[in-house]
Amino acid sequence: MHHFDTPNTKSYTAYIIAENGNAFSNSLIIYIGQNQDKIKQGYAVVNSKGLIGRIELVSGNYAKVSLITDINSKIPVVSAKSRDRGILLGQNKKELSLIFTPLLAELHDGDMLVTSGIGGGLPPDIPVAKINKVTLDKITASPLFNPSKIEIVKIIAYDVNPDKK
Numbered sequence: 035m036h037h038f039d040t041p042n043t044k045s046y047t048a049y050i051i052a053e054n055g056n057a058f059s060n061s062l063i064i065y066i067g068q069n070q071d072k073i074k075q076g077y078a079v080v081n082s083k084g085l086i087g088r089i090e091l092v093s094g095n096y097a098k099v100s101l102i103t104d105i106n107s108k109i110p111v112v113s114a115k116s117r118d119r120g121i122l123l124g125q126n127k128k129e130l131s132l133i134f135t136p137l138l139a140e141l142h143d144g145d146m147l148v149t150s151g152i153g154g155g156l157p158p159d160i161p162v163a164k165i166n167k168v169t170l171d172k173i174t175a176s177p178l179f180n181p182s183k184i185e186i187v188k189i190i191a192y193d194v195n196p197d198k199k
Contacts, residue, residue, distance in 0.1 A: 043157060043190050043191055043192045044072070044190075044191040045188045045189060045190050045191065046066065046069045046072065046073060046188070046189045046191065047186060047187070047188055047189075048064040048065060048066045048067075048069075048079075048097070048186070048187050048188075048189055049064060049065045049185065049186055049187075050062050050063070050064050050065075050184055050185055050186070050187065051063050051064065051065050051096075053181050053182060055103075055126075055181065056126075058105075058126070059100075059104060059105075059126070060100070060101040060103040060104040060105075060107075060124065060126055060181075061087070061090065061098055061099055061100050061101055061104060062079075062086075062087070062098070062099040062101065062181065062184075062187075063096055063097070063098055063099075064079075064096065064097050064098075064099055064187060065095060065096055066092070066095060066096065066097050066189070067095055068095070069189075070092050070093075070094060070095060070097075072191065073089060073092050073097060073189055073191070074089065074092070074191070074193075075088075075089055075090065075091065075092065076088055076089060076155055077089045077189050077190060077191055077192065078149075078156050078157065078160065078189070078190040078192060079099045079187050079188070079189055079190075080160060080187065080188050080190060081179055081184050081186075081187050081188070083161060083178040083179050084148075084160050084161030084162055084178045084179070085102060085109070085149060085156070085160045085161065085162045085178075086099070086101060086102060086177070086179050086181075086184065086187065087099040087100050087101040087102055087104070087107070088100055088107075088155075088156075089189065097189075099187070101124070101177075101181060102122065102124055102130065102162060102163070102177055103124045103125070103126065103127065103128065103130065103177055103181075104124045104126065105124055105125060105126045106124065107122075107123065107124035108121050108122070108123055108124075109121070109122040109149065109156070109162055110122075110149065110150040110151075110152045110153055110155075110156075111132070111147040111148060111149060111150055111162055111163075112147070112148060112149075112150045113139075113140070113141055113145050113146070113147060113148075113165075114145070114146040114147070114148045114159075114161075115140070115142075115145050115146070116139065116140035116141065116145070118135060118136055118139035118140055118141055119134075119135065119136070119150055119152070120132045120133060120134050120135040120139070120141075120147075120173070121133050121134045122147060122162060122163060122175065128176065128177070129166065129174050129175070129176060130163055130174065130175045130176065130177060131172070131173070131174060131175075132147070132165070132173040132174070132175055133173075135173065141165060141168050141173060142165065142168060143165055143166065143167055143168060144164060144165060145164070145165045146161060146163075146164055146165075147161075147162050147163045147164070147165065147175055148160060148161050148162060149162060156192065157190060157192045160190075161178055162177070162178070163175035163176055163177050163178060164176055164178065
């Protein structure tokens with residue numbers, strides 16, 4: 035199984051041990067082994083298709099991953115084609131919502147959305163979702179993964195301002 039590679043980062047493999055999807059939360063519990071000192075809140079979690087979420091909490095040999103479909107998820111993205119920006123919001127369901135796009139954005143059904151790298155929390159250009167439908171008042175997208183089909187993930191250790199030791 036191949037995972038998305040991000041230059042100038044370290045990565046750690048983890049195994050999914052539980053999935054939690056309900057009206058209040060969309061998350062996974064992963065086994066990180068002895069890497070708990072290396073993994074921080076906010077790190078990106080990817081599979082072979084792209085971004086699935088971020089580390090929310092690390093506890094011992096385990097971590098909770100908040101999925102991009104979670105209602106609290108807000109991912110800065112750009113269109114891979116037009117480079118128009120927006121914020122991708124989770125809604126605790128399979129469909130995501132794209133907001134804060136430019137008025138004259140060149141966004142179309144089927145366009146790929148990737149991380150923008152703006153804000154420094156996530157590396158740029160990781161695939162995130164594909165646009166489903168663009169209307170005058172709403173843009174929806176679908177994530178590139180199915181949580182129940184994922185067994186192994188990669189955690190991307192990406193710090194814009196890493197701690198200097």
